[in-house]
Amino acid sequence: MSTSKKNRWAALFAACALLVLGQQALAPSPAEAAATFTDDFNGAAGAGVDGSKWQLETGDNVNNHERQYYTSGTNNAQLDGQGHLVITAKKENPGNYNCWYGRCEYTSARLNTAGKFSQAYGHFETRMKLPRGQGMWPAFWMLGGGNWPTDGEIDIMENVGFEPNTVHGTIHGPGYSGAGGIGAAYNGPNFSDDFHTYAIDWAPNQIKWYVDGNLYQTRTPSDLNGNRWVYDHSFFLILNLAVGGYWPGDPNSSTQFPQQLVVDYVHVTNTASSGGGRTGTITGIGGKCVDVAGANSANGTPIQITDCNGNAAQSWTVGTDGTLRALGKCMDVSGAGTADGTAVQLYDCNGTGAQQWVVTGAKDIVNPNANKCLDATGNSSANGTRLQIWTCGGGANQKWTTP
Numbered sequence: 026m027s028t029s030k031k032n033r034w035a036a037l038f039a040a041c042a043l044l045v046l047g048q049q050a051l052a053p054s055p056a057e058a059a060a061t062f063t064d065d066f067n068g069a070a071g072a073g074v075d076g077s078k079w080q081l082e083t084g085d086n087v088n089n090h091e092r093q094y095y096t097s098g099t100n101n102a103q104l105d106g107q108g109h110l111v112i113t114a115k116k117e118n119p120g121n122y123n124c125w126y127g128r129c130e131y132t133s134a135r136l137n138t139a140g141k142f143s144q145a146y147g148h149f150e151t152r153m154k155l156p157r158g159q160g161m162w163p164a165f166w167m168l169g170g171g172n173w174p175t176d177g178e179i180d181i182m183e184n185v186g187f188e189p190n191t192v193h194g195t196i197h198g199p200g201y202s203g204a205g206g207i208g209a210a211y212n213g214p215n216f217s218d219d220f221h222t223y224a225i226d227w228a229p230n231q232i233k234w235y236v237d238g239n240l241y242q243t244r245t246p247s248d249l250n251g252n253r254w255v256y257d258h259s260f261f262l263i264l265n266l267a268v269g270g271y272w273p274g275d276p277n278s279s280t281q282f283p284q285q286l287v288v289d290y291v292h293v294t295n296t297a298s299s300g301g302g303r304t305g306t307i308t309g310i311g312g313k314c315v316d317v318a319g320a321n322s323a324n325g326t327p328i329q330i331t332d333c334n335g336n337a338a339q340s341w342t343v344g345t346d347g348t349l350r351a352l353g354k355c356m357d358v359s360g361a362g363t364a365d366g367t368a369v370q371l372y373d374c375n376g377t378g379a380q381q382w383v384v385t386g387a388k389d390i391v392n393p394n395a396n397k398c399l400d401a402t403g404n405s406s407a408n409g410t411r412l413q414i415w416t417c418g419g420g421a422n423q424k425w426t427t428p
Contacts, residue, residue: 384425
């Protein structure tokens with residue numbers, strides 16, 4: 026790991042204890058922000074990206090009139106053995122690929138975390154060295170789903186090659202997408218000469234953009250001219266290097282190939298703005314850990330107890346906002362139900378009563394919306410026992426030790 030990657034996430038924040046009728050809200054003492062996604066791209070030179078974190082998209086992109094064909098494998102995206110991911114745009118067509126305009130002229134790579142990692146709110150940061158030249162279009166961005174622009178898009182960093190000293194941060198949503206996206210530019214040095222950090226802090230009803238730690242833009246619902254703010258659910262990450270398109274224009278005789286987008290790291294944390302909190306395991310009956318089944322971050326994934334194993338599916342952030350969060354999502358009572366036996370699941374954080382939890386001095390975890398306790402089904406401590414809500418009865422299957 027390079028020195029630049031060390032000690033970047035030692036951010037401390039304070040939370041106040043709240044006592045109500047003998048119950049203590051989930052308001053932790055000061056603690057480090059919890060890393061929810063980390064890729065430092067450590068690995069052997071020539072290796073591909075970590076398939077548990079990223080997937081490679083393939084094909085062309087007629088929507089933006091981009092010129093490249095995105096490939097799988099390591100031809101255009103590989104580790105360099107020095108702690109970097111290198112995305113390379115090449116003027117070639119080794120696979121005889123066909124694009125919207127005919128035989129493709131370029132190859133490149135586009136990676137995303139869809140189905141592997143998504144998160145609402147927090148700090149999202151990358152450190153990159155950008156390519157240079159007319160027609161280059163590198164980006165670090167996020168999508169809120171497959172229905173664009175209704176599901177939303179957050180562009181943390183975009184650059185077009187004819188503006189080597191300028192990067193852009195933008196949001197796209199219903200009524201403000203494409204050329205109508207709402208954003209701002211940051212002017213600085215030639216961003217292809219060295220590494221720079223690009224980040225957002227995303228909180229409910231607010232997104233802030235930074236370059237090298239310098240805040241240059243803040244957006245809130247008041248900026249949308251009455252259109253809908255759709256940044257209230259989990260988004261997944263995307264890294265890509267496009268060649269050509271409506272915005273950057275196509276490469277010309279001055280553009281030299283190959284061109285490289287060199288990525289030092291991608292880090293995501295839960296921060297005070299995303300509910301804050303202390304992070305660790307939640308243990309219950311039989312000393313078993315509360316666990317997201319299969320470490321699957323998909324909405325509706327059951328929450329269970331199983332042997333403690335130290336993985337991210339058992340790392341819970343006890344939020345100052347009353348939430349319990351893992352894998353970038355919230356512990357949720359299915360369908361906002363209130364009946365005994367209603368299942369508890371993982372779901373996009375949405376601020377509803379179904380995702381509010383209070384811990385009592387007796388170590389109950391109560392959902393006030395239902396006035397019922399988090400409960401291990403059937404008073405069982407077996408691995409895979411699903412969690413539910415049930416009338417509080419004081420049994421061992423309703424007692425929990427939180428971080």
